Amino acid sequence: MDKTDEAVFVGVRLRPFLGYESRQQCLTASGKLISVVGEFPDKKKKDFAFDCAMDSTDASKPDYVSQEKCYEMIGRRMVQHSISGYHTCLFCYGQTGSGKTFSFMGKKSELEQGLLPRLLRDLFGEVESLRSLGGQVQCRAQMLEVYNEKVRDLLEDKEKAKAPEIHVHPKVGVYVDGATDVQIETLEQLQKLLETGLSRASVAATMRNATSSRGHTLFRLLMEKHEAHTVVSSEVFCVDLAGRENEKTTKVTGENFVELTFINRSLMWLAQCIQGLGRQARQRGNSDEVDGSSRARFRNSKLTLLLSNALAGNSKTCLLGTLSPAAVNLDESYVTLNFASTVKSIKVTAKRVAKVDKDSLIQSLNEELRSLKDQLNSATPRNAQDLDSQAGFIRNMMESYKARWEEAQKNADLLRRQKDDALQNLAISRWRFARATVKNELRDEARADAAIEQLHLQGTPPSQGTQSNGASPVSPESFEVHFDPHEPSEHRLPETGASQVESMRYQQSLSTNSAEMGAWLSHWRTPAASDSPMWPPIPSLVIYSKDPSFSGRLIFHAEEEGRRYVLGCSSRCDFQLPQTPGICPETCLIWQESGRLFLKPLGIILLPSAAIEVNGTRLVRAEAKELLHQDFVVLGQSFRFFVFTKPDPTVQALLFSGRAEEGANDESTNAAIRGIIAERACSPLEMERARRYLRALEEDMVSSTSSKDEFLKRAMQARNMIEDAKVFSKALRPHDGLSYELLTLSPVLSLHELGTPSLCIRVLKNANLAPTEVALWSFSTFQSRLNLMKNAYNRTFRPATPATDDPWREMTAFWPVGAAGYENHNAQLQHPVAINPPIPVPVYRTQLPAATTLSPQWRTPIQPFQIGFQAVPSTVSYRIPSTPAPSCTSSPRTAARSVRNLEQAASASPSTRYREI
Numbered sequence: 002m003d004k005t006d007e008a009v010f011v012g013v014r015l016r017p018f019l020g021y022e023s024r025q026q027c028l029t030a031s032g033k034l035i036s037v038v039g040e041f042p043d044k045k046k047k048d049f050a051f052d053c054a055m056d057s058t059d060a061s062k063p064d065y066v067s068q069e070k071c072y073e074m075i076g077r078r079m080v081q082h083s084i085s086g087y088h089t090c091l092f093c094y095g096q097t098g099s100g101k102t103f104s105f106m107g108k109k110s111e112l113e114q115g116l117l118p119r120l121l122r123d124l125f126g127e128v129e130s131l132r133s134l135g136g137q138v139q140c141r142a143q144m145l146e147v148y149n150e151k152v153r154d155l156l157e158d159k160e161k162a163k164a165p166e167i168h169v170h171p172k173v174g175v176y177v178d179g180a181t182d183v184q185i186e187t188l189e190q191l192q193k194l195l196e197t198g199l200s201r202a203s204v205a206a207t208m209r210n211a212t213s214s215r216g217h218t219l220f221r222l223l224m225e226k227h228e229a230h231t232v233v234s235s236e237v238f239c240v241d242l243a244g245r246e247n248e249k250t251t252k253v254t255g256e257n258f259v260e261l262t263f264i265n266r267s268l269m270w271l272a273q274c275i276q277g278l279g280r281q282a283r284q285r286g287n288s289d290e291v292d293g294s295s296r297a298r299f300r301n302s303k304l305t306l307l308l309s310n311a312l313a314g315n316s317k318t319c320l321l322g323t324l325s326p327a328a329v330n331l332d333e334s335y336v337t338l339n340f341a342s343t344v345k346s347i348k349v350t351a352k353r354v355a356k357v358d359k360d361s362l363i364q365s366l367n368e369e370l371r372s373l374k375d376q377l378n379s380a381t382p383r384n385a386q387d388l389d390s391q392a393g394f395i396r397n398m399m400e401s402y403k404a405r406w407e408e409a410q411k412n413a414d415l416l417r418r419q420k421d422d423a424l425q426n427l428a429i430s431r432w433r434f435a436r437a438t439v440k441n442e443l444r445d446e447a448r449a450d451a452a453i454e455q456l457h458l459q460g461t462p463p464s465q466g467t468q469s470n471g472a473s474p475v476s477p478e479s480f481e482v483h484f485d486p487h488e489p490s491e492h493r494l495p496e497t498g499a500s501q502v503e504s505m506r507y508q509q510s511l512s513t514n515s516a517e518m519g520a521w522l523s524h525w526r527t528p529a530a531s532d533s534p535m536w537p538p539i540p541s542l543v544i545y546s547k548d549p550s551f552s553g554r555l556i557f558h559a560e561e562e563g564r565r566y567v568l569g570c571s572s573r574c575d576f577q578l579p580q581t582p583g584i585c586p587e588t589c590l591i592w593q594e595s596g597r598l599f600l601k602p603l604g605i606i607l608l609p610s611a612a613i614e615v616n617g618t619r620l621v622r623a624e625a626k627e628l629l630h631q632d633f634v635v636l637g638q639s640f641r642f643f644v645f646t647k648p649d650p651t652v653q654a655l656l657f658s659g660r661a662e663e664g665a666n667d668e669s670t671n672a673a674i675r676g677i678i679a680e681r682a683c684s685p686l687e688m689e690r691a692r693r694y695l696r697a698l699e700e701d702m703v704s705s706t707s708s709k710d711e712f713l714k715r716a717m718q719a720r721n722m723i724e725d726a727k728v729f730s731k732a733l734r735p736h737d738g739l740s741y742e743l744l745t746l747s748p749v750l751s752l753h754e755l756g757t758p759s760l761c762i763r764v765l766k767n768a769n770l771a772p773t774e775v776a777l778w779s780f781s782t783f784q785s786r787l788n789l790m791k792n793a794y795n796r797t798f799r800p801a802t803p804a805t806d807d808p809w810r811e812m813t814a815f816w817p818v819g820a821a822g823y824e825n826h827n828a829q830l831q832h833p834v835a836i837n838p839p840i841p842v843p844v845y846r847t848q849l850p851a852a853t854t855l856s857p858q859w860r861t862p863i864q865p866f867q868i869g870f871q872a873v874p875s876t877v878s879y880r881i882p883s884t885p886a887p888s889c890t891s892s893p894r895t896a897a898r899s900v901r902n903l904e905q906a907a908s909a910s911p912s913t914r915y916r917e918i
């Protein structure tokens with residue numbers, strides 16, 4: 002138990018002059034010193050040192066201590082003490098009219114609020130934050146007045162109030178029986194309570210103070226921190242003492258004179274207690290034992306009994322002495338200074354409050370009650386009354402504790418339920434937020450690059466099995482797992498096409514080690530439409546991914562009650578996760594107990610990348626954490642799950658709505674697709690690919706819908722033009738078997754984020770049934786060549802038509818000039834696109850989806866819908882983000898050269914990041 006021997010913290014404050022006082026100042030405050038100034042021969046001691054001396058005499062002085070500053074100097078320390086688990090006490094002492102109530106309570110305006118309202122505000126702020134962290138803190142307030150040596154409950158009407166009684170219990174300490182104990186939930190409630198209590202305090206006008214307190218006001222805030230079976234209670238005790246009065250100066254009579262005698266007597270007892278403690282402190286040095294006689298003195302009055310814990314017990318105590326600066330009040334002020342000096346010499350041993358076992362305290366009180374009852378049975382009538390009242394007090398105390406703790410229990414349950422609800426909402430809002438940000442995240446280049454790097458580090462180096470042109474023979478199919486809506490759902494694998502690490506890794510694993518992947522997949526289950534709506538049937542973790550096609554596809558069912566399932570990337574795990582950053586061989590345990598789901602991290606999680614998060618809070622210890630319905634769990638850096646402990650159509654709908662929306666897709670896009678692939682049998686798979694391709698276009702390559710539409714229109718136009726070109730070619734060069742394919746050429750090397758891909762036309766010669774590429778035309782070249790073909794065609798059949806240029810002029814170098822109808826203008830070759838001899842597939846060329854390297858994410862090679870757009874199966878493009886990009890490929894030859902340079906750079910420097918598609 003922490004124990005600190007500390008002198009009482011003493012601060013003194015000089016108030017401003019009041020109307021009745023002449024302006025002769027006899028006291029000054031400077032630093033920690035109060036000095037008596039002027040000629041006062043009977044006042045031998047001139048300087049009094051305290052912990053702080055506050056000058057509030059004149060607001061225009063630079064060192065003027067305002068209400069706020071006063072709180073900073075003396076009050077704020079109490080907040081931390083009580084939150085750290087110490088009892089604390091603040092009391093104000095001084096002659097009547099010296100400013101105790103002003104310092105203690107202040108005025109209503111925020112600027113002039115006194116110590117208590119400020120202290121409660123800050124304290125409650127701390128309590129609220131403890132509660133928000135899941136702590137069960139119960140606050141109870143009492144407000145009492147010791148008036149004419151009677152304890153009054155200020156939280157009850159004067160008429161109704163039954164006088165509370167003070168008891169001292171060896172286990173509980175000073176206990177006020179019969180006082181209203183109000184449970185406080187909010188600061189506003191507390192402030193209202195304070196106002197009500199103050200309005201009931203006894204106040205009267207005297208010659209020295211128009212609002213003189215006629216009794217001592219005590220405010221007690223009890224804070225109980227509840228755990229399952231224990232409670233830690235610390236109290237904040239604030240006392241505004243009534244002021245010492247001189248009957249000659251206050252000129253009170255009658256009832257007020259009676260009050261004066263009680264006030265002065267109780268203050269005398271207090272002074273005696275303080276002197277006794279001061280003497281003891283001087284004699285015994287640092288001993289924290291309070292001797293019997295000092296203890297006994299506290300029983301002399303109600304006030305001292307109530308303050309006994311603060312002065313001689315276990316508390317961190319502060320005293321604020323208030324003084325008038327005027328010479329007319331010097332005698333009274335001198336008493337206050339001496340009193341405060343003695344208090345300063347007292348050492349109070351503050352121990353951090355220990356946890357009390359609720360059950361054992363109740364049990365011991367029960368036993369005490371039983372023994373009192375036994376004594377009562379055998380008691381003489383003389384002491385029977387005493388025993389009876391003692392038994393009554395024990396009974397009350399026990400019942401009060403029981404009720405309080407039951408209430409705390411109820412409260413804890415309520416809070417837990419509210420927290421659960423909040424977490425559910427949080428999970429849903431997180432889910433919504435996650436969905437809303439998918440698009441943005443997809444554009445997060447940094448992540449993608451990290452992922453790409455990861456892929457590269459773990460994946461197949463591009464040099465493996467390269468073709469003659471240096472291109473890797475990675476076929477799109479090798480990465481791709483297609484989603485076929487007609488496939489039975491249990492065979493359906495997560496779709497690719499996402500930038501997320503998990504799906505990348507997943508795909509990579511599929512391509513590199515499908516056997517292993519198959520192994521881990523076999524442990525997982527995928528939901529089927531038929532699962533709805535009572536899904537999932539047992540507590541489950543459902544994967545969430547920013548890739549809607551991956552989200553919800555993997556489900557972990559904690560099927561067997563009590564069985565501890567190990568999740569990790571090791572093959573020994575019950576549920577094997579792909580090896581991604583942050584996934585340890587054995588990451589965590591998950592098990593089900595009576596329908597409740599628990600997760601326990603395995604080992605100490607030191608690496609931030611290996612963190613396990615539940616609803617955004619990182620688990621720092623290897624201890625079991627209950628997973629509640631709709632919690633959001635993150636394993637490592639890449640796996641995110643929603644927790645379902647019961648069937649949940651709402652969230653299930655949320656999980657799957659993404660796909661429904663996807664399926665719905667924009668009708669105009671569907672129509673456009675149908676327009677392009679019109680005559681071809683449109684299988685659902687093709688449709689799906691086309692749709693995804695267009696989405697990729699829309700999201701990543703085409704800056705707006707209008708340019709997407711434009712692109713589609715041009716594609717359709719090009720397709721018709723190709724048909725024309727085929728007809729003209731067949732007529733003009735029947736033996737060459739020329740054919741044309743529509744391709745897209747993306748500015749891969751330009752590294753532009755957005756842009757519309759160019760359409761281009763591949764010219765193939767069908768020599769010996771093996772098509773060879775003989776040229777690649779841009780769309781505009783194709784347009785002009787088509788015109789030339791048209792002219793040549795016309796001239797063939799209508800000789801009057803003027804001669805035209807050779808539409809296939811770049812090919813004439815190795816072709817004999819063919820049929821008439823066009824001139825061979827070899828000399829006019831202007832187009833650098835000429836490739837002679839034809840090279841195998843030029844590396845700059847990509848099939849369209851691969852060209853989506855423009856976007857930061859790793860978009861899976863979605864097969865371009867092969868109907869309108871012919872894919873070149875093994876093309877490779879490179880991207881080196883950290884290397885200055887060559888400008889857009891105006892010339893394929895330049896592009897090819899650039900790519901070769903880049904390839905060389907990549908292989909020469911292993912640290913160069915590059916990307917293989």
Ligand SMILES: Nc1ncnc2c1ncn2[C@@H]1O[C@H](COP(=O)(O)OP(=O)(O)OP(=O)(O)O)[C@@H](O)[C@H]1O
Binds near residue numbers: 015100
């Ligand atoms: N620091 C201060 N700044 C401005 N006014 C003050 C200050 N301290 C006290 N006063 C004024 O002095 C008067 C007396 O103060 P207060 O009622 O607080 O005295 P008190 O010590 O509580 O007296 P009592 O013991 O009779 O209740 C009030 O009018 C109060 O507004």
